[in-house]
Amino acid sequence: MKENVLASETQTGAPAFGRGRSWAQVMERYGILVVFMLLVAASALLSPVFLRPANILNVLRQISITGVIALGMTFVILTAGIDLSVGSVVALVTVLAASFQRLGLVPVLLLGLAVGSAMGLINGVGIAMGRISPLIMTLAMMYMGRGLAFMYSGGLPIYGIRPAFIQFGNGFTVGIPNSVLYFVVLLILSIAVLRFTAFGRFVLAVGSNEEAARLAGVRVSRVKVQVYVLSGLFSGFAGLVYAGQLGIGVALAGLGYELSAIAAVVIGGTSLFGGQGSVFGTFLGAAIVGVTNNLLNLMGIDPLVQDFMKGLIILAAVLINRRRT
Amino acid sequence: MAILELHGITKRFPGVTALQEISFGIEEGEVHALVGENGAGKSTLVKILAGAVRPDAGTVLYLGHPVAFREPQDAIQQGISTIHQELHLAPHLSAAENIFLGRYPLTRRVTIDWPQLYRDAEAVLGRLGVTLDVRQRVRDLSIAQRQVIEIAKALVHESRVLILDEPSAVLGRHDLRLLFGVLAALKAHGTTIVYISHRLEEVFEIADRVTVLRDGRRVGTRPVQELTVVGLVQMMTGRSLEELWPVRQHQVGEVALEIRGLSRGQVFRDVSLQVRSGEIVGLAGKVGSGRTEVVRAIFGADAVDAGEILVFGRAAAIRSPWAAVRYGIGLVPEDRKIQGLLQNRPLVENISLTNLGRFIGAGFLRLGQEARAVLALVRALNIRAAGLGQLVKYLSGGNQQKAVLAKWLNSDCRILIFDEPTRGIDVGAKVEIYGLIERLAAEGRAILMISSEITEILGMADRIIVMRAGMIAGTLTRREATENRSAFDALLDG
Numbered sequence A: 001m002k003e004n005v006l007a008s009e010t011q012t013g014a015p016a017f018g019r020g021r022s023w024a025q026v027m028e029r030y031g032i033l034v035v036f037m038l039l040v041a042a043s044a045l046l047s048p049v050f051l052r053p054a055n056i057l058n059v060l061r062q063i064s065i066t067g068v069i070a071l072g073m074t075f076v077i078l079t080a081g082i083d084l085s086v087g088s089v090v091a092l093v094t095v096l097a098a099s100f101q102r103l104g105l106v107p108v109l110l111l112g113l114a115v116g117s118a119m120g121l122i123n124g125v126g127i128a129m130g131r132i133s134p135l136i137m138t139l140a141m142m143y144m145g146r147g148l149a150f151m152y153s154g155g156l157p158i159y160g161i162r163p164a165f166i167q168f169g170n171g172f173t174v175g176i177p178n179s180v181l182y183f184v185v186l187l188i189l190s191i192a193v194l195r196f197t198a199f200g201r202f203v204l205a206v207g208s209n210e211e212a213a214r215l216a217g218v219r220v221s222r223v224k225v226q227v228y229v230l231s232g233l234f235s236g237f238a239g240l241v242y243a244g245q246l247g248i249g250v251a252l253a254g255l256g257y258e259l260s261a262i263a264a265v266v267i268g269g270t271s272l273f274g275g276q277g278s279v280f281g282t283f284l285g286a287a288i289v290g291v292t293n294n295l296l297n298l299m300g301i302d303p304l305v306q307d308f309m310k311g312l313i314i315l316a317a318v319l320i321n322r323r324r325t
Numbered sequence B: 001m002a003i004l005e006l007h008g009i010t011k012r013f014p015g016v017t018a019l020q021e022i023s024f025g026i027e028e029g030e031v032h033a034l035v036g037e038n039g040a041g042k043s044t045l046v047k048i049l050a051g052a053v054r055p056d057a058g059t060v061l062y063l064g065h066p067v068a069f070r071e072p073q074d075a076i077q078q079g080i081s082t083i084h085q086e087l088h089l090a091p092h093l094s095a096a097e098n099i100f101l102g103r104y105p106l107t108r109r110v111t112i113d114w115p116q117l118y119r120d121a122e123a124v125l126g127r128l129g130v131t132l133d134v135r136q137r138v139r140d141l142s143i144a145q146r147q148v149i150e151i152a153k154a155l156v157h158e159s160r161v162l163i164l165d166e167p168s169a170v171l172g173r174h175d176l177r178l179l180f181g182v183l184a185a186l187k188a189h190g191t192t193i194v195y196i197s198h199r200l201e202e203v204f205e206i207a208d209r210v211t212v213l214r215d216g217r218r219v220g221t222r223p224v225q226e227l228t229v230v231g232l233v234q235m236m237t238g239r240s241l242e243e244l245w246p247v248r249q250h251q252v253g254e255v256a257l258e259i260r261g262l263s264r265g266q267v268f269r270d271v272s273l274q275v276r277s278g279e280i281v282g283l284a285g286k287v288g289s290g291r292t293e294v295v296r297a298i299f300g301a302d303a304v305d306a307g308e309i310l311v312f313g314r315a316a317a318i319r320s321p322w323a324a325v326r327y328g329i330g331l332v333p334e335d336r337k338i339q340g341l342l343q344n345r346p347l348v349e350n351i352s353l354t355n356l357g358r359f360i361g362a363g364f365l366r367l368g369q370e371a372r373a374v375l376a377l378v379r380a381l382n383i384r385a386a387g388l389g390q391l392v393k394y395l396s397g398g399n400q401q402k403a404v405l406a407k408w409l410n411s412d413c414r415i416l417i418f419d420e421p422t423r424g425i426d427v428g429a430k431v432e433i434y435g436l437i438e439r440l441a442a443e444g445r446a447i448l449m450i451s452s453e454i455t456e457i458l459g460m461a462d463r464i465i466v467m468r469a470g471m472i473a474g475t476l477t478r479r480e481a482t483e484n485r486s487a488f489d490a491l492l493d494g
């Protein structure tokens, strides 16, 4: 009898809830999605402007930079790690991108990606081989990265970003902001990587039980280095886009982005203990924050309320995502 | 008089009914065994009695009164102590602290009286006939020693009812005698004991009565005198079990794995052995004799000080489990919870992890192909789960063990090392696993098998290597060991 159940239930990922699927179980698994849809419905009711394509694109544009960073952060947190250095990667990359404009668009992009990955690589090596705790290692990198950005720029904005670069970061393609396109493409890519590649499985395995993963033949150190490189790479890319949007390079860029990214990941239901969570959840996490801010704007509420609301959302989300034991 | 009475206990989990209207009584002062196949509902029943799980329906009468424990502490306070299947110790605290957790002796009601604590802990262990350094952290203790700490904890609580969920699964022969001695002493004091085990000979040895569960239902409760092993198995599985040991079909070939002079500090010294393709080699020895440490070293899980490993005649540089797998060596580890499984990941991911490359096409995982391959293994091992997507932590203990086996069957390792492969597995499933190991050998794989069950070693192995105190004490063929048990025992005990 039980064998039959088994035969019909061959889906991966989804826990098999039998007939007795209760509201509590639905909430446990899809809670954040439900909250997001309720929020969108409420916004549509409260503001006639909300559902207009221009406004939707605007929301997406606003979450795209931290959203891209949060995608990389998801992989890090899934291994039970953390990356505090992402905002500093953004800062250093905007400064370097602004000052190396003469090299031309593509070389500058490669430079930015290389710098981001290199910082991630140092993080990863320190954590995996040096056995430094992720919090400490990336905290150090956070200060060093921003410090380098200040030293290099002398604390002054660097001007001279060229039109092609501005087009890259701030332009539109078929009516859609480029940054939104990048975000969507990287989102889809990240979902695919986590769900459909061996690397994704290794990330989940390492986060779930490092020792068991190692004894199953997973190269744990390598996986850890890879996730920090990925996080650095995504942050470097975010920094490039951001430089294009700002039109200058400045060492104060990306301040606090690490926390925004972590917030998106956590609201999205990924466990800080690793091994459980999803990329799509992170998207929802970022979107919930974005939609709330947008709604407050549309309703003419003082933007100073935004941070307070974000705090409330985080609190509400952890309560919703709490897994019953 | 019945000290515990169950009336219509029912418990459902998503996708399974773990217990269905279970009613029976446990007499004061008896040893009551609870048996049944993996996933029959034994642990769930125990958790209900222990206050860790609440039934959906039914009542429990304790000393004639209905009780509804809200948390395990309630049950403990009222005199029901439970040693769960998966141990619950604080790994970073010392043995002594774990024994007296929350009940430390104090100096003038303020600070912990450490010398007193250690003396008390030693005294409790003394009652169990065990000596160990009570200052050691629990995580540095062997599984058998941790088990003893759990029993000591129950002793401290002066319990009227002691429930043990598969305590012997982690114990060697020697430790088992010790446990039975302790249980006999407790029984003489009037303690009621509920005992779960898949080793039926133990049930016949210590139990007064047996309750059999099958698929969440109670099949019956009988005094042991009225039962035979065959009859009990019939009750448990609903079928009769003719032959325990598989027909031998494997043929011993070339040397697949050779170890020369492997040493690691004080743990083991100068260990040399060979395993041939198509051969089943048993590694016997007491808990603590270094067997597990040796196989971990072969698998690259721990570093060694000296020695060589040769795979099919070629020197192999194995410095990590990953490298071992590349050389075609797999290890089924002894502790499934910490070493074997990703508890909060689905069954399918756990099983496919050892050999994901198998399911990759054009860089991406073929989920359908993965599910089919895993399902075949799940069926072959008869793993009971609500689905391939079920989180491993919700599987019964024996089914978790099968999942660890399935994981390594998924790999195509030519050398497989099993560290206590049938720990916590029911009789029926054991036979299936023996058959499976035999098939693996018949396919030409080299098998190295650690087991604390002597019968298992004698039943399966072609050759038996005996370890004692970190060294190889001797090697016997199966015939030598069977025909001359005393020589074998002498090797084991030294």
Ligand SMILES: Nc1ncnc2c1ncn2[C@@H]1O[C@H](COP(=O)(O)OP(=O)(O)OP(=O)(O)O)[C@@H](O)[C@H]1O
Pocket (backbone or CB within 6 Å): B013, B014, B016, B017, B018, B036, B037, B038, B039, B040, B041, B042, B043, B044, B045, B085, B384, B385, B386, B394, B395, B396, B397, B398, B399, B424, B426
């Ligand atoms: N928390 C849970 N969530 C979902 N299912 C569960 C949970 N706990 C137990 N089950 C299921 O209930 C059934 C009975 O499990 P239980 O652990 O009681 O079996 P058992 O008789 O102790 O088996 P074993 O001999 O393998 O230890 C199994 O099918 C198991 O998968």
Ligand SMILES: [Mg+2]
Pocket (backbone or CB within 6 Å): B042, B043, B044, B085, B165, B396, B397, B398
């Ligand atoms: Mg059990």
